[in-house]
Structures are given as structure tokens and as C-alpha cells.
Amino acid sequence: GAVVSQHPSRVICKSGTSVKIECRSLDFQATTMFWYRQFPKKSLMLMATSNEGSKATYEQGVEKDKFLINHASLTLSTLTVTSAHPEDSSFYICSASGPGAHTEAFFGQGTRLTVV
Amino acid sequence: QKEVEQNSGPLSVPEGAIASLNCTYSDRGSQSFFWYRQYSGKSPELIMFIYSNGDKEDGRFTAQLNKASQYVSLLIRDSQPSDSATYLCAFTPEGDYKLSFGAGTTVTVRA
Numbered sequence: 001g002a003v004v005s006q007h008p009s010r011v012i013c014k015s016g017t018s019v020k021i022e023c024r025s026l027d028f029q030a031t032t033m034f035w036y037r038q039f040p041k042k043s044l045m046l047m048a049t050s051n052e053g054s055k056a057t058y059e060q061g062v063e064k065d066k067f068l069i070n071h072a073s074l075t076l077s078t079l080t081v082t083s084a085h086p087e088d089s090s091f092y093i094c095s096a097s098g099p100g101a102h103t104e105a106f107f108g109q110g111t112r113l114t115v116v
Numbered sequence: 117q118k119e120v121e122q123n124s125g126p127l128s129v130p131e132g133a134i135a136s137l138n139c140t141y142s143d144r145g146s147q148s149f150f151w152y153r154q155y156s157g158k159s160p161e162l163i164m165f166i167y168s169n170g171d172k173e174d175g176r177f178t179a180q181l182n183k184a185s186q187y188v189s190l191l192i193r194d195s196q197p198s199d200s201a202t203y204l205c206a207f208t209p210e211g212d213y214k215l216s217f218g219a220g221t222t223v224t225v226r227a
Contacts, residue, residue, distance in 0.1 A: 006159075032213050034213075034214065034215070042219070043204060043217045043218060043219045043220050044160070044204070044215075044217045046214060046215070046216075049213075049214060091157075093159045093160075095215070097213050104148075104150065104162055104165055105213070105215055106162070107159040107160050107161070107162075108159060109158070109159055110158065110159040112157075
């Protein structure tokens with residue numbers, strides 16, 4: 001399968017600071033990237049969908065000014081958690097898919113964010 | 117009503133047995149169906165996808181899809197301790213790439 005690389009895998013930051021998470025598709029063009037968060041023992045919750053070159057579409061209840069998503073190229077999307085608070089601590093996972101119907105999504109390794 | 121319902125588990129099976137996982141979905145326009153496996157602290161990895169009614173087999177895994185009943189299942193034959201994980205079913209609605217996930221079923225294979 002295709003490879004999606006997510007970085008960093010773990011990050012600890014202080015409250016009030018911002019953290020950027022990168023998601024790269026290494027061997028295919030990712031026209032669409034998805035960002036999820038997952039709390040312990042819970043399922044994945046879709047935060048937003050980003051298409052290359054356009055603004056991200058956020059799911060209901062997700063603050064777009066807090067979770068900034070940029071998808072400037074077909075191989076890179078970034079999620080920036082701004083002014084992080086302890087309640088933002090979670091497991092963030094990106095996935096990427098290419099063009100066409102029935103296209104499976106490939107997941108990055110995930111980023112464990114801890115805000116102290 | 118939730119979009120995707122999974123049998124809640126946890127499910128414990130002895131080594132060598134068959135583990136059966138079930139998932140129902142509410143959107144009749146759903147197009148593609150996926151089963152993911154997630155180990156603790158890791159991101160999901162795709163096990164199988166299925167688009168057409170019927171069975172699809174891949175090694176020890178068999179996915180079954182019944183669109184009329186809005187039901188998809190996963191059978192794990194000859195279960196191994198390494199199969200112990202949380203299994204997530206997911207689907208994409210018609211005309212969309214967004215995955216909707218079920219809550220997951222945790223499977224434990226007892227040696």
C-alpha cells in the first residue's frame with residue numbers, strides 16, 4: 001500500500017503554545033487529506049477534510065481558528081493546534097487518499113500530543 | 117441514530133477459533149466498506165475493503181457485505197494472539213471520500 005508519513009509521533013508542549021503536525025504522502029498524490037483525533041478507547045473523530053489548494057472543510061463543532069489546516073501541495077498537509085490547552089491532548093491521525101472513487105485512505109502513524 | 121454500529125465487545129476467543137465481528141450502517145447510499153485493525157497507541161491499518169455484495173477473502177480474513185440488510189462483517193479464522201487489537205469498520209458515503217468509523221470492537225485472542 002501507499003505510504004503516509006506523519007511527524008512528529010509524539011510531542012509535549014506547554015499550554016498556550018502552538019504545535020504543528022505534518023502529514024506527507026510519500027509515493028502518491030494525495031488530493032484529499034483527512035485529520036482525525038482519537039481519545040483513549042474511543043473511535044476516530046473526523047475533524048476536517050482538506051483538498052489540495054483549497055480551504056479545509058471542518059466538521060461541526062471543530063474550531064477552525066484553533067485547528068489550522070493547510071494543504072498547499074499534493075504531498076503535504078499540516079495541522080497546527082494553536083494556543084494549545086490540556087484538553088487538546090489527544091492522538092491526532094491524518095489520512096490521505098488519491099483521486100477516483102473507491103479510493104482507500106492510508107493513515108499516517110499518528111501524533112500523540114500532550115499539553116502540560 | 118449513529119451512522120455505524122458495531123458489536124461493542126470486548127470479544128475474547130481462544131487461539132485457533134473464529135472471531136466474528138459485525139457492523140451495521142444507516143446510509144443506504146454507502147459505497148465502500150472497510151475494516152481496519154488498530155493496535156493500542158498506533159494508527160489504524162487497513163485489513164480489507166469490500167464494495168460488492170457477497171464475500172471477499174484474504175488469507176485468514178473474510179469480509180461479508182449485504183447491502184440490502186445494511187450489514188458488513190469480518191471473520192478472522194484461526195485466530196492468533198497477534199490478532200488481539202481493536203477492529204474498526206468504516207464506510208464512505210456515495211459521492212464522498214470521508215470515512216465514517218464505528219466505535220470499534222476490541223478482540224482478545226487467548227493463547
